[in-house]
Amino acid sequence: MVTAAQIMARTVTAAAAVVVLVGCNASPAQPDHPKPASPRETARQAAERSALAAYRDMWAAIAAAGLSSNAADPTLAKYAADPALGVITKKLASDKNSGRVTRGTYATNPVVTSVAPLTAPTKVDLRDCFDDTRWLRYRKDTGKLDDTPGGRHRTTAVVQDLGGWRVTSFALDDQVGSC
Numbered sequence: 655m656v657t658a659a660q661i662m663a664r665t666v667t668a669a670a671a672v673v674v675l676v677g678c679n680a681s682p683a684q685p686d687h688p689k690p691a692s693p694r695e696t697a698r699q700a701a702e703r704s705a706l707a708a709y710r711d712m713w714a715a716i717a718a719a720g721l722s723s724n725a726a727d728p729t730l731a732k733y734a735a736d737p738a739l740g741v742i743t744k745k746l747a748s749d750k751n752s753g754r755v756t757r758g759t760y761a762t763n764p765v766v767t768s769v770a771p772l773t774a775p776t777k778v779d780l781r782d783c784f785d786d787t788r789w790l791r792y793r794k795d796t797g798k799l800d801d802t803p804g805g806r807h808r809t810t811a812v813v814q815d816l817g818g819w820r821v822t823s824f825a826l827d828d829q830v831g832s833c
Contacts, residue, residue, distance in 0.1 A: 697774050702766045705778035705813035708733050709764050712821045716742055717789070720756030723749040735820040754791045754800055761785035764811070775815075782809040783833035784826055805830035 695703075712733035719727035725746035734742055749755070764782040769775040786804035793800045811824040827833075 698769055698772065701769055701775035701778055701815070701819075704815070704819040705780065706764055706766070708813050708819035709780055709782075709811055709821055710762060712738075713760065713762060716746075717756070717760065719746055720749070723747075723755050723794075725750065732818070733820055735814070735816055735822050738821050738823050749791065753794045755794045756789060756791050758789040760789040761787075764809075767810075777815075778813045778819075780811040780813060782811065783807070784809040806833050808833040 712730075715727065715729040715733050719725070719730055719742075723746050725743040727746075730742055731739060762782055762784055764780045766778055767781045768779045770777045783806050785806045787806075788803075790799060790803060791801040792798060807830065808827040809824060812822050813819055814822050816822075
């Protein structure tokens with residue numbers, strides 16, 4: 655597993671941390687927002703839908719903040735909570751201090767692996783294969799590539815309802831091709 659600093663280095667190039675998308679392209683500028691629940695939607699289905707949206711929106715917020723390495727971007731806290739939020743903001747601050755920004759596209763296709771409790775879920779576990787092949791860090795002053803291209807990484811995440819669904823932890827395997 656990758657350390658928190660390595661994850662955000664890859665994330666805000668796409669590697670992920672200890673407390674912390676491959677099938678569809680996520681659009682960092684267009685976060686997914688949960689649709690209102692249908693009358694036939696169960697509590698479990700609503701929780702799964704909301705957790706998946708929060709996870710995708712977290713990555714979109716990280717990508718948007720990574721364009722300027724803005725650790726103070728308020729959108730981050732809409733989709734992530736500590737300890738994951740702390741990892742994200744720490745890495746963005748580090749990148750800003752180092753004169754780095756992140757550009758490009760990533761891919762994600764998360765799936766639900768478990769929910770708890772079953773009747774009224776407040777916690778959803780996800781599995782993903784995050785692809786950071788084209789999501790890279792650059793030197794802000796020169797615009798030159800400051801990273802090695804990534805690849806596909808096995809990723810897990812925990813998303814909780816904290817008065818709004820937020821990613822509370824995620825882990826991204828540092829081994830390229832782990833999924």
